[in-house]
Amino acid sequence: MKYKQIKWLILILPTVTITLWEYIRHAFLLPYISMELGNILSPVLVFVVTLIFLRHLFSILERYQEELRWEKSEKSILIEREKLARELHDGIAQSLFLLSVKMNKFERKKSLEQEVDFQKIKQTLQHVHEDTRQAIKNLQYLPNEDVFSWTDTIYQYVSELKKNHLLDVKFEWGIDEETLSTKEKIELFACIKEAVVNVIKHAKTNQIWILSKETEDGWICKVKDQGIGFTNDNVHFNEGYGIRIIKDRARDMEWEFSMKRIDNETVIELKKENK
Structure with a gap:
């Protein structure tokens, strides 16, 4: 049963119930039930029928709502995971790749050039650290338009x-x-x-x-x-x-x-x- 069908049944059911009751009451039950007793039984009957049927309809509706909340939660998780993947790839993964290239070159360099390459490796490591902190910060806060040059x-x-x-x-x-x-x-x-x-x-x-x-x-x-x-x-x-x-x-x-x-x-x- 679809969501719209459930909503229409919830709206229509009391009306249909009271319509059928009044028809049966006036067509067949007037000789047996007084007008006062019929007026008392009308809301009772509507309540009983509504309670029986709407409990089932409400349970279906609650299940749909729970599934919808679960889908929204899963979607938000996927969005955050994709955002995190972007941040990590844009910063850490790139820096680590460049670091590995420098390390390979470092092995082939002569000893006189090692100090320069070592300083470059230190700079790359510093970039990894900064990118990590920035990635975490970007996931927590929106960029500040005033300080972004x-x-x-x-x-x-x-x-x-x-x-x-x-x-x-x-x-x-x-x-x-x-x-x-x-x-x-x-x-x-x-x-x-x-x-x-x-x-x-x-x-x-x-x-x-x-x-x-x-x-x-x-x-x-x-x-x-x-x-x-x-x-x-x-x-x-x-x-x-x-x-x-x-x-x-x-x-x-x-x-x-x-x-x-x-x-x-x-x-x-x-x-x-x-x-």
Whole structure:
């Protein structure tokens, strides 16, 4: 029995009961039951019939409500788990990967260069610590719009890529910060970091382009490289967890996402069109 059917039965049952009773009473029982006794029996009969049938209907309705509460609870848990997975992957997993790369290089370095590499490893470990704390904080609190300086953050990130990871980053930024909401800044920055790490992991190149510009009805942001790529025919087979996270973020923000191979360049593009 469906939820709407139960509600209609709860509404209709008392009316149907009293209608049938009054018909039977006037058609067949007037010679045997006085008017006063019939008036007394009417609410009693309605109460008894309603109690018998509505107890069963209410039990079904309560079961539906309990199932609905359980589904909402499960959905909220899944949302939190996905959010936690994003935070951990964006911060800890990326830093640990870069740390493992540095450790492998460290083993092959000469002793004179060990001190420099050791300092870089310490910096990466510090980033892991900071990312962990930030991930926990992000799960507990909403970002403070007053203290979030997105422009400084992204320029600092590019500077760290050049300094700590020996990357040649071609950075051209043309999106005015005022055109982005706080949530857009956070999500776009996370997508850029994810795309850069994807290049470091898979492209086998030390050159990255981070480009953006405003359009008539929105903006476009691209991260591209000239490393080992893929063909457009098998692009879906090359989508790891990081790329899926970018796609999910873009979908949640109602941005357009694309990943293409154009003239020996892998291009990840995010595009917003104002509606």
